[in-house]
Amino acid sequence: MTRADSLHIAGADRRTKTSRRGGRTFVQVLGRILTYVLVAAGAVATATPFVWLILSSFKSLQEVVLFPPTFFPKKPVFSNFREVFSMIPFGRYYLNSIITSVIPTVATVLTSSMTGMGFAKYRFAGRSLLFWIILSTMMVPFPATIVPLYVMVSRAGLVNTYAGLIVVGLSSAFGIFMMRQFIMSIPDELLDAARIDGASEFRIFLQVVMPLTKPAVATLTLFTFTSHWGAYIWPLIVVNSDRLRTLPLAIPYFSGQYFSFQNLINAASLMSIAPVLVLFMFTQRYFVQGIALTGLKS
Amino acid sequence: MNPGSSAVVAVRRRPFTWHRLQKLVAPYVFISPGVIFYLMVTIIPMIWGFWISFHKWSIIWPAHPWVGLANYRALLTEDLFWTSLRNTAVYTAGVVPVEVALALMVALLLNTKLRGRGIFRLLYYLPVVTPLSISAVIWQWIYHPHVGLLNWLMRVLRLPTHDWLQEIGTAMLAVVIVGIWSGVGYRMVIFLAALQGIPQTYYEAAMIDGASGFALFRHITLPLLKPATLFVLVTSVMSSFQVFSLVNVLTQGGPLDATNVVVYYIYKRAFGDLQFGLAAAASFVLFAIILVITAIQWKLVGREVSYE
Numbered sequence: 001m002t003r004a005d006s007l008h009i010a011g012a013d014r015r016t017k018t019s020r021r022g023g024r025t026f027v028q029v030l031g032r033i034l035t036y037v038l039v040a041a042g043a044v045a046t047a048t049p050f051v052w053l054i055l056s057s058f059k060s061l062q063e064v065v066l067f068p069p070t071f072f073p074k075k076p077v078f079s080n081f082r083e084v085f086s087m088i089p090f091g092r093y094y095l096n097s098i099i100t101s102v103i104p105t106v107a108t109v110l111t112s113s114m115t116g117m118g119f120a121k122y123r124f125a126g127r128s129l130l131f132w133i134i135l136s137t138m139m140v141p142f143p144a145t146i147v148p149l150y151v152m153v154s155r156a157g158l159v160n161t162y163a164g165l166i167v168v169g170l171s172s173a174f175g176i177f178m179m180r181q182f183i184m185s186i187p188d189e190l191l192d193a194a195r196i197d198g199a200s201e202f203r204i205f206l207q208v209v210m211p212l213t214k215p216a217v218a219t220l221t222l223f224t225f226t227s228h229w230g231a232y233i234w235p236l237i238v239v240n241s242d243r244l245r246t247l248p249l250a251i252p253y254f255s256g257q258y259f260s261f262q263n264l265i266n267a268a269s270l271m272s273i274a275p276v277l278v279l280f281m282f283t284q285r286y287f288v289q290g291i292a293l294t295g296l297k298s
Numbered sequence: 299m300n301p302g303s304s305a306v307v308a309v310r311r312r313p314f315t316w317h318r319l320q321k322l323v324a325p326y327v328f329i330s331p332g333v334i335f336y337l338m339v340t341i342i343p344m345i346w347g348f349w350i351s352f353h354k355w356s357i358i359w360p361a362h363p364w365v366g367l368a369n370y371r372a373l374l375t376e377d378l379f380w381t382s383l384r385n386t387a388v389y390t391a392g393v394v395p396v397e398v399a400l401a402l403m404v405a406l407l408l409n410t411k412l413r414g415r416g417i418f419r420l421l422y423y424l425p426v427v428t429p430l431s432i433s434a435v436i437w438q439w440i441y442h443p444h445v446g447l448l449n450w451l452m453r454v455l456r457l458p459t460h461d462w463l464q465e466i467g468t469a470m471l472a473v474v475i476v477g478i479w480s481g482v483g484y485r486m487v488i489f490l491a492a493l494q495g496i497p498q499t500y501y502e503a504a505m506i507d508g509a510s511g512f513a514l515f516r517h518i519t520l521p522l523l524k525p526a527t528l529f530v531l532v533t534s535v536m537s538s539f540q541v542f543s544l545v546n547v548l549t550q551g552g553p554l555d556a557t558n559v560v561v562y563y564i565y566k567r568a569f570g571d572l573q574f575g576l577a578a579a580a581s582f583v584l585f586a587i588i589l590v591i592t593a594i595q596w597k598l599v600g601r602e603v604s605y606e
Contacts (some may be wrong), residue, residue, distance in 0.1 A: 040418075046422055046479065046482070048447075112332060118325040122321075133341070134333070137336075140340060141584065143565075143584070144584050145339075145344060147350060147574050148342075170335045171332045202327075232429070247432070251431065251432050252434065277427060
């Protein structure tokens, strides 16, 4: 079955089958149109802020504060994107965001895959206890641990450092759980065959298991990167120098400082969300598949 | 003893090879980085936070005297804390039902043979990947009293305009709307994944028995969506109780604490007033509330969940 086939649900197939037999009835056509209208209306409501953001980041300062607002820029300008860099250390913020998102994402995908492999494919003392502990702490809300975490990080001397920003994101319960679920579905025979051929356990992990976990790794990468790219409360607490501000901190700060330069704020916002949008477009085909294979079966 | 049995023993007692050793050690090598990091940023802070909540604790004083339950007592007699709890409940009650209903509806619609389904899914998911604080900045401008899109729309429709984020009557609603906008996409994908996991054969079998249309939805789709619904409900409530960045950017808890939510209260107590003990106690109250609500949802929805 191809992916496209698997995406069709009963309702749709049933409807087409009936319509092939007897031609489309008025009610079916009406239902079809209604579906499109509803889906499109929702999509418009969802997308409007983005469209507004994109269009406005090409407007001049004079145009952006006009009331009633213009929808399409009368005379598109591209200078906003350049001006952001001279107004604030935008490049620095960008670099900070990249550092504090890429390192935790790589670390999380690595630690989650390894830990998932350990829990899924081996029997060892304390396995179920440890796994149960990790699962049950998924319930712990992160904001509920910020106070002790801050005390710990400050005692370690990591306040106002990259290390302090990164250290809380090196591993994730969700990732461990997800990778375990996925790796469990890989047949043991495959691993045993590699063992008979003399492969070491680590090599089995790298060359047998990892290549099969692509959809899960793609989904986890997207989730983790997105959450670190958008991380707000932890950087807000652990960083107070402008030098270390990440984009989610810098944009609201910028917007508070220069509220009237809405064209620049929009250009900066647009540039800030671009990486996650691009990453999402590249990984989205694994996405529903990845979620379907994990999460829900607990 | 016959020679045969000793041969069996000899076979069983294989030499302790490199291969067997590494298979014994491998699981621990695999799990330790993940588990150690995880314990360090979750379990240890939790235990330590519990400890802190029984002390008068500030990051600037060297001494942390034990005060027993005084922090908890102070919280429960403080009006602002109750206000923040009530606001959090209002936010949750505003976001969760709408978000879950919209997500389910969109998922059902997108799960039909629709042209451009991929594009629609992408559009609905965009707000989820956008950093919340940046979403808040985008919306701040939409809510702007003079040049905002919303007031322009209200004028076109000849409805009263508002300073949405500054008026007590509208501030919470404004935050709730952004919360819904940024949360629907994620819940929708969960529902979509669950819908696609329902075997086609169930529908075919039911159709042979003469079921159709609404009956199929009512007796097959809905019951089989229960695990997903439970998951979506639980995660939606949990994230609503933790709302912070939207509030911190859009309203700073104002006007007059009308949008002061629990996490904002914790943040202000800890990093504004440096009352770490009190903030840690508030964190545990929040944690306890989330635990209880999740348990209730589990009982109500989860009872009949295990089909497979």
